Amino acid sequence: MRAVVVEAFGVVPEVRDVPDPVCPRDGVVVRVAATGVCRSDWHAWQGHDDDVTLPHVPGHELAGTIVEVGPDVRAWQVGDVVTVPFVMACGTCATCRAGDQQVCPHQTQPGFTQWGSFAELVALDHADTNLVRVPEGMSPVAAAALGCRFATSYRAVTVHAAVRPHDEVVVLGCGGVGLSAVMVAAAAGAHVVAVDPSPGARRAAHDAGAHTTLDPGADDPEALAARLVEATGGGAHATLDALGSAATAQAGVLALRRRGRHVQVGLLLRDDARTALPMDRVVAWELSVHGSHGMAAHEYPAMLAAIAEGRLAPATLVSRTIPLEDAPGALAGLPTSAPGGMTVVVP
Numbered sequence: 001m002r003a004v005v006v007e008a009f010g011v012v013p014e015v016r017d018v019p020d021p022v023c024p025r026d027g028v029v030v031r032v033a034a035t036g037v038c039r040s041d042w043h044a045w046q047g048h049d050d051d052v053t054l055p056h057v058p059g060h061e062l063a064g065t066i067v068e069v070g071p072d073v074r075a076w077q078v079g080d081v082v083t084v085p086f087v088m089a090c091g092t093c094a095t096c097r098a099g100d101q102q103v104c105p106h107q108t109q110p111g112f113t114q115w116g117s118f119a120e121l122v123a124l125d126h127a128d129t130n131l132v133r134v135p136e137g138m139s140p141v142a143a144a145a146l147g148c149r150f151a152t153s154y155r156a157v158t159v160h161a162a163v164r165p166h167d168e169v170v171v172l173g174c175g176g177v178g179l180s181a182v183m184v185a186a187a188a189g190a191h192v193v194a195v196d197p198s199p200g201a202r203r204a205a206h207d208a209g210a211h212t213t214l215d216p217g218a219d220d221p222e223a224l225a226a227r228l229v230e231a232t233g234g235g236a237h238a239t240l241d242a243l244g245s246a247a248t249a250q251a252g253v254l255a256l257r258r259r260g261r262h263v264q265v266g267l268l269l270r271d272d273a274r275t276a277l278p279m280d281r282v283v284a285w286e287l288s289v290h291g292s293h294g295m296a297a298h299e300y301p302a303m304l305a306a307i308a309e310g311r312l313a314p315a316t317l318v319s320r321t322i323p324l325e326d327a328p329g330a331l332a333g334l335p336t337s338a339p340g341g342m343t344v345v346v347p
Helices: 039-046 140-144 146-160 176-187 199-208 221-231 246-254 279-284 297-308 324-333
Strands: 002-005 014-017 028-037 062-069 081-083 121-124 168-172 191-195 212-214 236-241 256-264 288-291 318-322 342-345
Touching (some): 014 324, 028 081, 028 140, 039 324, 062 121, 062 140, 062 146, 140 146, 146 176, 146 236, 168 246, 176 191, 176 199, 176 236, 199 212, 221 246, 236 246, 246 256, 246 279, 318 324, 324 342
Parallel strands (some): 168 191, 168 236, 191 212
Antiparallel strands (some): 002 014, 028 062, 028 121, 028 342, 062 081
16 A cells, blocks of 8 residues: 655655555554644654654544454444544453543554554554444544544633533634534534634634634743633633643633633643643632543534534645645644645555
């Protein structure tokens, strides 16, 4: 098969022929119809993820058709059109039995713990636990947009942020995760303030449903938070850091009103991994801080129903589709040159 292969961290990968994947006994092999280019893929390419070993094929947001089924699989067959959460859970541990497959301690992740979907074929394990059937009429491009950024944002907004009609919501960072959060929060009836330094990203946020957009400029976290408190009429009920930096995390907490909820969706890595937050404010105002790490396959039906009803339209967040040959350049261009919206590879 043809695949994007990373031979050295930080060096632009190549598209070349590699062996087809072996089908796991409890898994499937999927012919990839579409796969998203995500900031998490960029982190993997940069060597920020200890699970990645070289040579490596990135890619974790995917949709496609099953072409091979392992002997232990019961729920799926060749020809089924599927997508999958980026966290593939074991399905049997205590965490999974409690319904929290998105934080399974035995999880695998295509594009991180194993070769991913920047390829013509990808192997996926624990199929009966993790696969999600793509609804009839949904394009592979729209389905691929769900697997990481949109599904993660959907759960972050609906479960952790618990957004209700008329809530004031701030989204910091308007890449794929942020734009998804803007759309989901706006659909829930919230007043959304979106923050991003890129004019294109702010326009995309407005199109996704943001009522107000702000350029953070050179503001430090406290100055930005003060502007956000003003923009939300006294502070946000919920803030989401969709970028992942010490500054945006701190601004998110400081922009909350009393009893507000901050959700950390963007990855905090390396020097930012132990970011200090204003815990004096957290205690005094009874704020809550949540991490958000994907969404389990069994939680997809509510999101898919909202899409089918037209309340959510993830396909509109895709700004461009590219062939597999252009994926190395798109990966290397993240995050500095990414256009507003998502980029999806069609192998």
